[in-house]
Amino acid sequence: MDNQKTLDGVVSDLERNNNLLHLTANENQMSNTARSFLGSKLSERYYFGSGDEKSVVDFGHLIGLGLPGCAELIDKAEEVTRRMLHAKVVNLNVLSGVHAMMSAILSVSKVGDVVMTVPDESGGHFATKGIIEAVGRKHYYVDFDYANLCFDADKIAMNVRENNIKVIYLDVSYYLNPHNIRELREAVGNEVIIVYDASHTLGLIMGGCFQSPLEEGANIICGNTHKTLPGPHKGLIAFRDQDLADSANAVINACLYSSPHLDHLLALSVTILEMDKFGEEYSKQVIANSNALAKSLVGLGYEVRKSNTGEYSHNHQVHLFVDKLGDRLDLYKKLLMNNISTHLEGTELTDHGWYIRLGTAEPTRLGMKVIEMETIAKILDQALKGQDVKSEVAKLVNQYRQIHYSFDIQN
Secondary structure: OOHHHHHHHHHHHHHHHHOOEEOEOOOOOOOHHHHOOOOOHHHHOOOOOOOOOOOEEEOOOOEEEOOHHHHHHHHHHHHHHHHHHOOOEEEOOOOOHHHHHHHHHHHHOOOOOEEEEOOHHHOEOOOHHHHHHHOOOEEEEOOEEOOOOEEOHHHHHHHHHHHOEEEEEEOEOOOOOOOOHHHHHHHHOOOOEEEEEOOOOHHHHHOOOOOOHHHHOOOEEEEEOOOOOOOOOOEEEEEOOHHHHHHHHHHHHHHOOOOOOHHHHHHHHHHHHHHHHHHHHHHHHHHHHHHHHHHHHHHOOOOEOOOOOOOOOOOOEEEEEOHHHOOHHHHHHHHHHOOEEOEEEOOOOOOOOOEEEEEOHHHHHOOOOHHHHHHHHHHHHHHHOOOOOHHHHHHHHHHOOOOOOOOOOOO
């Protein structure tokens, strides 16, 4: 076996990645400050907390090394996260978005309970239903009005009463506007636990530019930390109330993870502190960029979905319909051949069918603003029409190599 050839293949992927214009809605870039911890020797160590004055941690059954410097950073990140999410308690130890989902569901429900989630075709996560059924819970789908991008609160309330629903897990991935949480809470009452999966919009929520789920009626926020929150592939959970947090964390911390993966935890902590300093400015620019990109595409003759407020977008997503433009796979290949990376999505619940889900969080993180969105719209237009715009893509990408809204650049 030629191991060097195999390793060279990974290097090739890395080099190609660095030259792509990434317009995916589910990816972003960390700052160099945050990323530096991922390759550090701390990645080889367990994290047990700060320890005593001599950095000794004594659990009774286990004595280990404390890391006071790491603990100070992590504690500060937890404090900031509580404030930005209006949470009583946060848990940064979960390892990914799916792990956060599993931890939330397992810790606030018991075997036999009924959990509602969003259908796949309405943008729900593909794994949620399988996880719920695998751990002995019963599953039921919420009524999500995909055409209007909102939950049907009255139908959900009726199903809650008829099916004794204990938990509503809101795991929508394809959305442009805040969810109608207040209306949903009023309809279902206070006994049902509402979990808001903020994987896509966590950074915008922290920046104060989307919605505040816990203040609007959700009990829990959970999600991954690498989309609009531009951190590592990790997860977090935030609780509105102390009692629910205590009972849930008694389960999560006791048996649902072993190591919090210190290197990722440190990178996440740095990213959270960056959001504390730059999050509002970054979030406003993300939303401005989304609307500028959408408006520019419409001006070029394309059809773009609008949110239920009439705006094109209230977050980082732009939905460009492509059914009338040709075969979806051919369209994707045209973009990729021009070093443009994005995602094509499809659903049976809309007359428009397939669309490109464009994301503006990563271009914004790289310092792009409204004027660059106009350039990107023109590049997309030319690429979708089969033109060769590789040189234009390369020129744009090479102009934006630094990570903005970060400790790398004190902007």
